[in-house]
Amino acid sequence: MAYEASMTEATLAGSPFVVRGLTVAYDAEAVVQDVDMTVSAGSMTAIIGPNGAGKSTLLKAALGIVRPLAGAARFWDAPLAQSRRRIAYVPQRASVDWDFPTRVIDVVLMGLYQELGLFRRLSARHKQAAMACLERVGMQDFAERQIGQLSGGQQQRVFLARALAQGADLYLLDEPFAGVDAATEAAIIAVLKSLRDEGRTVVAVHHDLSTVAQYFDHVFVINRHRVAEGPVVEAFTQTTLDAAYGGRVRLSD
Amino acid sequence: MLFDALTLQLGYNAALVALGASALGLAAGVVGAFLYFRKRSLVSDAVSHATLPGLALAFLAMVALGGDGRTLPVLMLGSALSAWIGLLVVSWLTRRTRLREDAAIGAVLSVFFGFGIVLMTVIQSMQSGRQAGLDGFLLGSTAGMLRNDAIVIAIGGVLVLAVVWLLRRPLLLTAFDEGFAEVQGINTHRLDLALMTLVLAVTVVGLKIVGLILIVALLIIPAAAARFWSDNAVRVVLLSGVFGAVSGHVGAALSATAPSLPTGPIIVLVATALFTVSMFFAPGRGVIAGMIRHARMRGRVDGI
Numbered sequence: 001m002a003y004e005a006s007m008t009e010a011t012l013a014g015s016p017f018v019v020r021g022l023t024v025a026y027d028a029e030a031v032v033q034d035v036d037m038t039v040s041a042g043s044m045t046a047i048i049g050p051n052g053a054g055k056s057t058l059l060k061a062a063l064g065i066v067r068p069l070a071g072a073a074r075f076w077d078a079p080l081a082q083s084r085r086r087i088a089y090v091p092q093r094a095s096v097d098w099d100f101p102t103r104v105i106d107v108v109l110m111g112l113y114q115e116l117g118l119f120r121r122l123s124a125r126h127k128q129a130a131m132a133c134l135e136r137v138g139m140q141d142f143a144e145r146q147i148g149q150l151s152g153g154q155q156q157r158v159f160l161a162r163a164l165a166q167g168a169d170l171y172l173l174d175e176p177f178a179g180v181d182a183a184t185e186a187a188i189i190a191v192l193k194s195l196r197d198e199g200r201t202v203v204a205v206h207h208d209l210s211t212v213a214q215y216f217d218h219v220f221v222i223n224r225h226r227v228a229e230g231p232v233v234e235a236f237t238q239t240t241l242d243a244a245y246g247g248r249v250r251l252s253d
Numbered sequence: 254m255l256f257d258a259l260t261l262q263l264g265y266n267a268a269l270v271a272l273g274a275s276a277l278g279l280a281a282g283v284v285g286a287f288l289y290f291r292k293r294s295l296v297s298d299a300v301s302h303a304t305l306p307g308l309a310l311a312f313l314a315m316v317a318l319g320g321d322g323r324t325l326p327v328l329m330l331g332s333a334l335s336a337w338i339g340l341l342v343v344s345w346l347t348r349r350t351r352l353r354e355d356a357a358i359g360a361v362l363s364v365f366f367g368f369g370i371v372l373m374t375v376i377q378s379m380q381s382g383r384q385a386g387l388d389g390f391l392l393g394s395t396a397g398m399l400r401n402d403a404i405v406i407a408i409g410g411v412l413v414l415a416v417v418w419l420l421r422r423p424l425l426l427t428a429f430d431e432g433f434a435e436v437q438g439i440n441t442h443r444l445d446l447a448l449m450t451l452v453l454a455v456t457v458v459g460l461k462i463v464g465l466i467l468i469v470a471l472l473i474i475p476a477a478a479a480r481f482w483s484d485n486a487v488r489v490v491l492l493s494g495v496f497g498a499v500s501g502h503v504g505a506a507l508s509a510t511a512p513s514l515p516t517g518p519i520i521v522l523v524a525t526a527l528f529t530v531s532m533f534f535a536p537g538r539g540v541i542a543g544m545i546r547h548a549r550m551r552g553r554v555d556g557i
Binding site for chain 2: 060063064065081084087089091095096097100101102103106107110113114116117118146148162
C-alpha cells in the first residue's frame, strides 16, 4: 500500500512505537496474529476494530503485560526495558477495584513511581507536580477525595492525570472514552490534543467510529490481523472498515 | 489477675508469651493488610496448612538422627520448605491449568494437610523422640515456650516488617493496578511470590503460639477489621498491625489467667471481637453508620 512505500528507514528508526510480527494467543486461539504497526512521532493514532479484534491485547502484549507468542514491540528503536520512563499507559478503567482505600492524589502520585523508586521520599515538589496534573484534567478539587466516590468520567480523568504525572513522550490509552459522559470525553480529548501539540505521541484504543476523523490524525485498523494503517484520510475508508467489520458498518459522510 | 497478665506481671513464661504474641500479631496484621489489598487472603490458608507435612518430616528426620524432635528452628525450617512447595503448586496450578485459584487453594490445602495428618499419626505411634506436644503446633501451645523461642519469633517479626516496609510502594501499586505496575517495570509475579513468602514467614513464626490452623485468622481478621475504619491504605496497614498486636497481647494475657485456656484460639477470639466492634460501630463503612445513612436518605425522599 501507498503509505508503506512512503515509509523510509528514517521514519522507522525515529518512531516512538513499532510492533513487528506480534502474535498473541489465549490457549489455542490466536487473538493477535502477526501484526506489524508503526506509529509516527507526534501523531495521534486510534486503534479501531470490532469486539474481540485484539485491540487491547495488542497494547498489553506490546507493554509486556501479556506475554506474546512471537514478535515484539520497540520504542524509539529500543526495547521496552530501556524506554519505560518515556511511556505512560492508561489501562481500562474497569480493570481496577475503585473501592481500593486510596485518595485521588495518591493515585496520581503513583505516576511518579519511576522517579520515587523504593526509597526516595515524597516531597512537596512531588505533590505540587501531581496537583498540576489534576488541574490539567479539571480534577483539582477532588484531590483529597476517596476514589470510590468518583463517577466513571472522573475516574478516567484521574487515570489520565496519573499518566500525565509520568511526564512521558508516548501515551498508550486503552479505551479512554468507555463509559464516560460527553463533558469528560471533551476534556480528555483536549488534553490528548495538547499533548500531541507538545510533540508527544498518543495512541488510543477507540470504539466510536463517528469521532475517529474528528479526534485522531492516524488510524490503525485491526481484526486480529492488521487491516490498514496510516493517516485517517488514507486508511479510514469504507474499504478498510468492510475488511475489519465484515461490511456491518457504514462510514457516514 | 488479668491486669497483671496484661502488664506482664504474671510470671516469666506468661510475659514471654504475651510479648511474642504481640510481635507476631503486629507482623501478621501488617502482612495481612497487603494480602487483603491484593485479594489473596485465602492463599494464606493453603500456605499454613501446607506447613504440616514439613513439620512432621522435620521431626522424623531429627528423631532418625537421634536428637530431640522438637527443636523449634528445625521444625520451622521443615514447615517453611513444605509450605513453599505448597505455594509453588498453587501458583503453578493457577498459571498453567484452567483451574481457578480458589480450586487450586482447596486442592493444595486438603492434600498437604491430609498427608501431614497421616505423618502425625505415624509419629504418635512411635516409641521414641518425645513426640508429646508436637500436635500443639496445630492449634498453638505456649506452655513450654522458651526464651529462645520468643527471640526467634521477635526476630522473624522484625525481618518481616522490614521487608514489607522496603516493598511498600510496589506492593500497593500492584494491589491497586497490576497492569500499570507491570508497565512500570515491576515483576508482579515475583512480587506476589515475595508477598506470599512473607505470609509463609509469619505462618512459620506463628506455629508455636497460634498454630498452623488458626494463623490464617490472624492474617485476615485484623486487616478486614482495619478496613472499616479508614479509606487510606497506609492507615489501614498500620491499624491492622495494631489490631494484630492487641489481639496477640490481650489474647495471650487472657489465656494466662486460667490454666486450661488455649492461647491461639483465645487470640483469634480477641481479634474477632475487634472485628465485630469495627463492623458495627466504625464510622463511614460500619453497618450502623450505613443504616443511619440509609434511614436519613429515606426520610429525605419521603419528605419530598
